[in-house]
Amino acid sequence: MKIGILGSGEVGKALAIGFASSGHQVKIGSRDFENSKLKIWANELEDLILVDSFEKTATFGDIIVLAIKWDGVENAIHLANPENLSHKTVIDVTNPLNFSNGMPPSLYIGHTNSGGEIIQRLLPKSCIVKTLNIVNNHTMINPTYNEGIPSMFLCGNSENAKKQVTQILKDFGWKDITDLGDITECRIIEPITCLWIKYGMKHNTWTHAIRFLKH
Ligand SMILES: NC(=O)c1ccc[n+]([C@@H]2O[C@H](COP(=O)([O-])OP(=O)(O)OC[C@H]3O[C@@H](n4cnc5c(N)ncnc54)[C@H](OP(=O)(O)O)[C@@H]3O)[C@@H](O)[C@H]2O)c1
Incomplete structure (x- = not known):
């Protein structure tokens, strides 16, 4: 498949490598796509990943x-043009994190709304x-991980898109996957x-993940 990754931060790059390693054609997008660091990064991967x-x-x-960083999501969607995303599965890995008061961040929204719902409203013809x-x-x-494979969750309105994801x-490599x-x-x-x-922050570790145990 052809995978278009909007966002060239750590997540965009990690997923670009992951998709390319699984045999997909990958393009990664940035506002600053002529940025030499990004081009060098792609060149080092033998141009397996296109930059645009x-x-x-x-x-x-x-x-x-x-x-995309949460504060830039609306702009990135505008730059991508929602029509170009219509009728497509859009994997949303964003978090609506507010760092304005430092660490730890809080969520901009919650309880009765979420980042995913906002993105779905911005892209009504896409399957988030x-x-x-x-x-x-x-x-x-x-x-x-040393102690096994963590749990992973997904959610969205389209059953087909969720099957694909x-x-x-x-x-x-995920195994314990729950469609919520x-x-x-x-x-x-x-x-x-x-x-x-x-x-x-409490345990000074960034390699942890959540797993639900059953007995
Ligand atoms: N880092 C992680 O391990 C991790 C894990 C899970 C989830 N997440 C979530 O995944 C998302 C990406 O995280 P990240 O750590 O890779 O990088 P990030 O610094 O949160 O986001 C980087 C991307 O956001 C784009 N961006 C920033 N401001 C923008 C604006 N005003 N308009 C358009 N685009 C804008 C940048 O575009 P340009 O390339 O044009 O500069 C860049 O591609 C975030 O929502 C984060 O919360 C991160």
Whole structure:
């Protein structure tokens, strides 16, 4: 498949490498796509990953990944042009984190709204699936920890899009994958990130993840 990744931060790059390693064609988008650091990074990967504007990346992808800082999400969607994303699965890994009061961040929204729902409203013709937002970018692909493979969640309104994303998660190595329901379930998935950050600060670790144990 052709994967268009909007966002060239740590998450965008980690997922670009993950998708390319699984045999997909990958384009990564940035406002500053002529940026030499990004070009050097892509060149070092033997041009396995193309670099382009948000708009061309959105046009390229059959599946889109939204890996944008929350404050820039609306602008990135505007630059990508919602029409270029229509009728496509959009994997949303963003978290609506507010760092204005320092660490730990709080959520801009919650309880009766969520980042995923806002994105779905900005992209009414797209199928948003929220997932992977609760782990560090280093462990989004091949999530093998000393104590096993953590739990992963997803939610979204389109059953087909969720099936597609579940398969992608399995290809990446996830096993305990739970579809929580429609996009409003982002209201419970996004706050998990705050718990993850708080735990990291308390224990000075950033390689942890959440796993539900059963007996
Ligand atoms: N870091 C992690 O391990 C992790 C894990 C789970 C979830 N997340 C979430 O994933 C998202 C991406 O995180 P990240 O750490 O990779 O990087 P980030 O610094 O949060 O975001 C980087 C991307 O956001 C874009 N961006 C920033 N402001 C923008 C604006 N005003 N308009 C358009 N685009 C803008 C940048 O575009 P340009 O390339 O054009 O500068 C860049 O591509 C965030 O929502 C984060 O909360 C992160």
